[in-house]
Amino acid sequence: MTTARAAAGNTTTRGRRAGRRSGDQRELAILATAERLMAERPFAEISIDDLARGAGISRPAFYFYFPSKDAVLLTLLDRVTAEADAAAGDTLDRMADDPRSRWRDLIGRFHDTFRAHKAVVLACAQARGANAEVRELWAAVLERWVRCTQTAIEAERRRGAVPDGLPARDLAIALNSMNERVMYATFAGDGPAVAAPDVVDVLLDVWLAAIYRSTTPPSV
Numbered sequence: 230m231t232t233a234r235a236a237a238g239n240t241t242t243r244g245r246r247a248g249r250r251s252g253d254q255r256e257l258a259i260l261a262t263a264e265r266l267m268a269e270r271p272f273a274e275i276s277i278d279d280l281a282r283g284a285g286i287s288r289p290a291f292y293f294y295f296p297s298k299d300a301v302l303l304t305l306l307d308r309v310t311a312e313a314d315a316a317a318g319d320t321l322d323r324m325a326d327d328p329r330s331r332w333r334d335l336i337g338r339f340h341d342t343f344r345a346h347k348a349v350v351l352a353c354a355q356a357r358g359a360n361a362e363v364r365e366l367w368a369a370v371l372e373r374w375v376r377c378t379q380t381a382i383e384a385e386r387r388r389g390a391v392p393d394g395l396p397a398r399d400l401a402i403a404l405n406s407m408n409e410r411v412m413y414a415t416f417a418g419d420g421p422a423v424a425a426p427d428v429v430d431v432l433l434d435v436w437l438a439a440i441y442r443s444t445t446p447p448s449v
Contacts, residue, residue: 256294258284260308263301267348272302272356303362305349310370313342321381325388328446332436337429340412344425347416354413371409375401382440390447391440404436 262283266275277298281291295301316338324331343350357364378401385391394400411432414422423431437444 253294255284255286255290258286259291259294259301260305264305264346264348267352272298272352299356299360299362302349302352302356302360303366305346306353306363306366306370309342309346309349312346313339316342321377324381324385325390328385328390328441329433329437329444332440333429333433336408336432336436339408340429340432343412344416350413351417354417371405374405378405385440385446392442394442400439404439407435408432 259280262280263272263275266279266283275298277291278288280298280301281288284291295304317335318338320331320334320338353363353367357367375398379397382391382397382400386393386397411423411428413419415425415428434444437446441447
């Protein structure tokens, strides 16, 4: 996923005031407070005073780092998706060496990152309906993951490991959208949901069956 991330450009300043240097300890404290509180109650019930108090700063000082509470959520989403991209790394390179392991690594690393930041993932999913910025950011993130998956499927078709079939982009959209929904249902307990220990294996088998028409991809 590294090439897709690079092509998308740097989004890590989204939600902060222009010109602020990333990594300030008080900024990080605000973000950590938000993530901790979101694990305890809905984002809508968290106030700016809660965030400022948790970070050990005043309410006016909060606005030195973020223009709004929603900007905190956007920044957290940026950070989590950047972490997922970094975790994915080069897993789609050298696919021919061991396709099943490569796809499993990809799905597993995304799953582990999102599970580690479950509160952020669930808050963003719940906010998308009412928050256009969250919706647009998530759509952009999903688009680059779709493109990366599409590129990998097309490469597998070129080497003769994958039969012709549906357009690779359509397949990539369906598979990534499935991952999103299945993981959300498991994290949120929003049934019917796949049991947490089985999520990666279930998703992997569906991906392989959809891409290769078999759960045992050939080595060509």
